[in-house]
Amino acid sequence: MFSPWISSLKLILIPLFWRGIYTKNPLLALNDPVTTVFRSAVLKGDNLVEKVEILKPINLELACTCDGNPNKLPNVTGFWRKDGIEIANSRLTVLLENEQYNLKKVFSIHGDSLGNYSCVFNGADKESKFDFYLTAPEMGNMKEKPIVAYVGDSVVMACKIKLPPKTWIWYKENGTEQELINSTTDPLRYKIFVDRNTTKLTVTNLTEVDSGVYICSAIYNIKTSVSHLEVRVISFMEPLKPFIAIVAEVIILVFLILLYERWGSQKSSSSPTGNMMHVDQMHKLTQDDNGIDESSTRKRKI
Amino acid sequence: MPPAVKANLGYTPPDGGWGWAVVFGAFISIGFSYAFPKSLTIYFKEIQKYFTVSYSEIAWVSSIMLAAMYAGGKLSSILVNRYGSRPVVIMGGLMVGVSMVAASFGTTIMHLYLLVGVIGGFGLSFNLQPSLTIIGKYFQVKRPMANGLAMAGSPVFLFTLAPLNQFLFDNFGWRGAFMILGAIVMNCCVAGALMRPVKMKTVQKDPDAATNGTTTEKAGATEGIANLEAGGLLSDTEPKQKKGGCADKCLDLSLFKHRGFIIYLIGNVVMFFGFFAPVVFLAPYAKGIGIDNYQAAFLLSIFALVDMFARPGTGLIANTKWIRPRIQYFFSISVAYNGVCHLLCPFLAVHLGYAGLVIYAVFFGLAFGMVCALLFEVLMDLVGAERFSSAVGLVTIIECGPVLLGPPVAGFLVDVFDDYKYMYWACGIMMLSPGIFLFIMNYFNYKRLDQEERQRQSGTTGLGSVTRSIMEERGAGEERTISKDLEMFDEEGQ
Numbered sequence: 001m002f003s004p005w006i007s008s009l010k011l012i013l014i015p016l017f018w019r020g021i022y023t024k025n026p027l028l029a030l031n032d033p034v035t036t037v038f039r040s041a042v043l044k045g046d047n048l049v050e051k052v053e054i055l056k057p058i059n060l061e062l063a064c065t066c067d068g069n070p071n072k073l074p075n076v077t078g079f080w081r082k083d084g085i086e087i088a089n090s091r092l093t094v095l096l097e098n099e100q101y102n103l104k105k106v107f108s109i110h111g112d113s114l115g116n117y118s119c120v121f122n123g124a125d126k127e128s129k130f131d132f133y134l135t136a137p138e139m140g141n142m143k144e145k146p147i148v149a150y151v152g153d154s155v156v157m158a159c160k161i162k163l164p165p166k167t168w169i170w171y172k173e174n175g176t177e178q179e180l181i182n183s184t185t186d187p188l189r190y191k192i193f194v195d196r197n198t199t200k201l202t203v204t205n206l207t208e209v210d211s212g213v214y215i216c217s218a219i220y221n222i223k224t225s226v227s228h229l230e231v232r233v234i235s236f237m238e239p240l241k242p243f244i245a246i247v248a249e250v251i252i253l254v255f256l257i258l259l260y261e262r263w264g265s266q267k268s269s270s271s272p273t274g275n276m277m278h279v280d281q282m283h284k285l286t287q288d289d290n291g292i293d294e295s296s297t298r299k300r301k302i
Numbered sequence: 303m304p305p306a307v308k309a310n311l312g313y314t315p316p317d318g319g320w321g322w323a324v325v326f327g328a329f330i331s332i333g334f335s336y337a338f339p340k341s342l343t344i345y346f347k348e349i350q351k352y353f354t355v356s357y358s359e360i361a362w363v364s365s366i367m368l369a370a371m372y373a374g375g376k377l378s379s380i381l382v383n384r385y386g387s388r389p390v391v392i393m394g395g396l397m398v399g400v401s402m403v404a405a406s407f408g409t410t411i412m413h414l415y416l417l418v419g420v421i422g423g424f425g426l427s428f429n430l431q432p433s434l435t436i437i438g439k440y441f442q443v444k445r446p447m448a449n450g451l452a453m454a455g456s457p458v459f460l461f462t463l464a465p466l467n468q469f470l471f472d473n474f475g476w477r478g479a480f481m482i483l484g485a486i487v488m489n490c491c492v493a494g495a496l497m498r499p500v501k502m503k504t505v506q507k508d509p510d511a512a513t514n515g516t517t518t519e520k521a522g523a524t525e526g527i528a529n530l531e532a533g534g535l536l537s538d539t540e541p542k543q544k545k546g547g548c549a550d551k552c553l554d555l556s557l558f559k560h561r562g563f564i565i566y567l568i569g570n571v572v573m574f575f576g577f578f579a580p581v582v583f584l585a586p587y588a589k590g591i592g593i594d595n596y597q598a599a600f601l602l603s604i605f606a607l608v609d610m611f612a613r614p615g616t617g618l619i620a621n622t623k624w625i626r627p628r629i630q631y632f633f634s635i636s637v638a639y640n641g642v643c644h645l646l647c648p649f650l651a652v653h654l655g656y657a658g659l660v661i662y663a664v665f666f667g668l669a670f671g672m673v674c675a676l677l678f679e680v681l682m683d684l685v686g687a688e689r690f691s692s693a694v695g696l697v698t699i700i701e702c703g704p705v706l707l708g709p710p711v712a713g714f715l716v717d718v719f720d721d722y723k724y725m726y727w728a729c730g731i732m733m734l735s736p737g738i739f740l741f742i743m744n745y746f747n748y749k750r751l752d753q754e755e756r757q758r759q760s761g762t763t764g765l766g767s768v769t770r771s772i773m774e775e776r777g778a779g780e781e782r783t784i785s786k787d788l789e790m791f792d793e794e795g796q
Contacts, residue, residue, distance in 0.1 A: 145472050147348075147475070148472075148473065148474055148475030148478065149475060150475065150477060150478070153477070154352075155352075156351045156352055156354070158351055200351075234474075234475075234478075236478075238474065238478065239474045239477075239478030239479075239481045239482055240481070242482050242485070243403075243481050243482050243484070243485045244485075246482065246485035246486060246488070246489075247485050247488060250485070250488045250489055250491055250492055253489075253492045253495070254392075254491055254492055254495040257492070257495040257496060258495055261498055
């Protein structure tokens, strides 16, 4: 599993490499409880960070490889830190092999020991470090904005995560407490739908009391991952107010425009008698036209 | 047939004055028609979750709305011929408004299909056609400028509706947002109120123009005469319409004998296959080559911004005395220019990355705006303001197919080849070939027209002969009565 690529280090290769190993992880983790999983990365130059998602308690080997500094010292000191604090008895002298310094350590990871692990190379008072963030799978950025729903209507909340957890549980936040949502005791109001790595909670017959924060939790062997969703229940009166305002504005504008037109035509009709000549001509015309059309109409009716 | 058509109107269009208020009304109507279906996509994700349907099922709402908007073209042009632009636009605005409000109470996805899709779509078509028609009635000299300004409504409204929809959704959810959108769309009724029937100096018995409910203007129309006119006209035109038989008047199939119209139709049908797909796939293409969401969305904003200014700009250029007589060439060049942009897009994207796509967005925005601004102007130029209403109805119904098929076929190309560049090349060819076709055919058309004009002017003299030749062009029997009236009036008027 320890891939031997060591040459040109591009950051983009790390997530690809990581993904390659990662897909095998769940199977191994599930089948064999005491597996030592290998995680490694190559350090070059600037500080780099890598995120590792862990599903269940495992023994994890973290390995760092550092390209030889320009100085090419024969040996440097390497040690490990957890959450910024040096781990006791982890200091080693690392020798230069094939233009590289290698540092490995196996850690026993369980729920409490998740955190930020760093391997540090210290030589000639220069420090290079590489961070591994060990966490349970986290849900992507959920909407920060509340979901708006209406009294008497229903609302659907969904949570999604990369890897399927053992189970999903929904809670409603009640002040400082979390109230379990049980769809079996209250099937008319709550419906929970679970499909491997997604879950949906449907709350029907909403009332104002249903407003608040809902928590979906993905239960893994190692830890529980939670995400918060806020629901705001409002009555139908709320959108009705801007609606009525805009409709009133439309009616007023239409009325004003038609009024202006009527006023404009009245002004032109009450203008001086110079127009009367035209009026007469029009009269004659309309009569003539009507005459022609009447005859043609008569023809058509036949 | 530009020269003959101008004489056909029988009145001089105002070319200004209240016309600019009408352009503003058309701006609003056209803006809603084009931007509304596209902007609704913001709600789709939430509605999809609410009704538990797949993305393609919810996307149908937008497709049905667009389809209804194009299919309703013929019905809307019949109504405009009969009642004039104003009542149709007001009714359209009410239809969309009421359907959106009703949809906000909907309980199944079917409700949305019917209310938002069908009724909403038809309502929007009742906004689009009359707006285009009435510009032709109010403008002749400055018509390209007016068209360009009115068509600019589409990008402006898209620009404003997108963040507005997001705001409404965040504050009121999709139901409340639909209700408020229904009210906002009713502003089309305000646009309709602005579309005052054009006041003509002459009395028209012509069913196409006259049924706009004309009133006599400087003749000093008293209430009595106006009523007589209105009453007389209504009773006149109905029998006239029925006389020709629905097939003839409703569909105006005589348009298919019109050389220019056929050229336009063929060119446009091919063009529309590749017209909208590049816009739809610009953001996904950008994301596909590794650009992040915000920058990809920014590309569309650049595109819309350039489009917004390109349309009135093109209208202005098309109005100049050098371009106006040969506006068909200008149109075919802009169609071909679109094709060239699409063909070059993959090269720009591959070699210049994001900067290349920005350059493409700018040039494409310009090209898209040019074509949109001229799209209906050249149709008006070909068939004249009289038959424009029927022509645009026919054109939109026939274009319905390519417009709706274009993006899915393009999407299919992308899936098959797993690369956007083939789709862009296909769209490029789809636009370059009609452009060249239109250019060549219009060259011949212009030559024939000049020939016919010379024949007409040398062979016959006098107004009567002009009327007779107009008659021949129209080719409909009842036109004889109209031309007789015209002749009579002209004699009396002089």
